[in-house]
Amino acid sequence: MRHDDIQAQFGARAAAIGTYMATHGVDHSVSGTLMQRFLKVYGRVLEFLAAHRCAAAGLCTANLALAAIGFLEPMLFGHVIQGLSDSSPSSAILLAWAGLGLLSILASIATSLLADRLAHRLRLHVMGLAYAHVLRLPPACYARYPNGGLM
16 A cells, blocks of 8 residues: 555545544544643653653563564464474574573563562652642641541
8 A cells, every 4th residue: 555545544534533523513622632631641651750761761672572572473483383394493493483482581571570660669759749749738728628638
């Protein structure tokens, strides 16, 4: 499919969605507001991640490795099966397949470990910021919420 064909299909679909939204009473300002709120929240999350660039970059790298392995492993498995049907698979293909399986296991471990540690670190940081904010509130605010609902 050519680039022009893809653009034409995308334009037609976008026009159809716009027509649907107009005929069914979907307010564009509401969807725009939702998108702005989403982008604001996403921006805040990225601000919290800025202090942990190395961990976030390691997490992204491990996830990209897992995605690449997901594509490569079936291809190598096909070569192993092809080698079995011909005569015997070469030892290089078998070693590559075993190495890729080991790399898959290591990338999965790295992804889960880094994600868990980063999530806990950020959770503690955000909880500390929320607690500090509650402590800075004026006493009149505590009169409205006497049962600790602010925490």
